Amino acid sequence: SQTIHQWPATLVQPVGSPLSLECTVEGTSNPNLYWYRQAAGRGLQLLFYSVGIGQISSEVPQNLSASRPQDRQFILSSKKLLLSDSGFYLCAWSLATNEKLFFGSGTQLSVL
Amino acid sequence: QKEVEQNSGPLSVPEGAIASLNCTYSDRGSQSFFWYRQYSGKSPELIMSIYSNSDKEDGRFTAQLNKASQYVSLLIRDSQPSDSATYLCALDSGYSTLTFGKGTMLLVSP
Numbered sequence: 001s002q003t004i005h006q007w008p009a010t011l012v013q014p015v016g017s018p019l020s021l022e023c024t025v026e027g028t029s030n031p032n033l034y035w036y037r038q039a040a041g042r043g044l045q046l047l048f049y050s051v052g053i054g055q056i057s058s059e060v061p062q063n064l065s066a067s068r069p070q071d072r073q074f075i076l077s078s079k080k081l082l083l084s085d086s087g088f089y090l091c092a093w094s095l096a097t098n099e100k101l102f103f104g105s106g107t108q109l110s111v112l
Numbered sequence: 113q114k115e116v117e118q119n120s121g122p123l124s125v126p127e128g129a130i131a132s133l134n135c136t137y138s139d140r141g142s143q144s145f146f147w148y149r150q151y152s153g154k155s156p157e158l159i160m161s162i163y164s165n166s167d168k169e170d171g172r173f174t175a176q177l178n179k180a181s182q183y184v185s186l187l188i189r190d191s192q193p194s195d196s197a198t199y200l201c202a203l204d205s206g207y208s209t210l211t212f213g214k215g216t217m218l219l220v221s222p
Contacts, residue, residue, distance in 0.1 A: 042214065043214035090156075
């Protein structure tokens with residue numbers, strides 16, 4: 001069966017510091033991978049998605065970036081965090097575009 | 113921009129009652145619909161998917177889809193306090209991934 005791992009679970013970072021969140025999927029090949037953010041009291045906002053190694057599409061202009069160095073690995077990064085980057089970050093995978101998503105356990109990021 | 117609308121709630125029901133959660137959407141071209149449950153501080157988990165105009169039942173959950181009226185609903189029978197969570201409606205956007213509503217908070221009182 002497929003599983004998705006996301007870490008860390010919580011993270012507190014000062015403004016201006018870098019960020020790296022990692023997500024890996026097991027039990028499937030060539031999944032679609034996604035990064036979402038959920039700010040307090042708001043809906044899920046799609047940040048990036050990838051349909052293959054090295055293929056990244058950005059949905060929202062921001063100071064974040066994503067990379068997919070391996071088939072089942074998806075990384076979210078920032079060089080300098082802003083206060084507005086605080087939120088609940090969720091990695092997800094699907095077998096195909098516009099199909100059901102399966103989410104990782106999430107990372108609660110607080111930028112202070 | 114395709115939209116998915118949900119009443120934010122909270123929807124309060126007593127234990128054992130039927131909870132009815134509704135979702136309307138703007139794009140008539142959407143074909144796939146999903147309900148997710150999200151406990152506070154946790155990630156969303158898939159409850160059901162529905163693709164055709166019909167009722168789909170899975171245990172205590174029933175999803176209903178009406179494409180002509182552009183709404184999808186989720187019924188939870190015999191509601192339990194453990195069902196208290198936020199329920200997210202999602203549908204295919206025909207673009208890159210699913211479009212989510214902001215969710216309805218359900219509170220089931222013992």
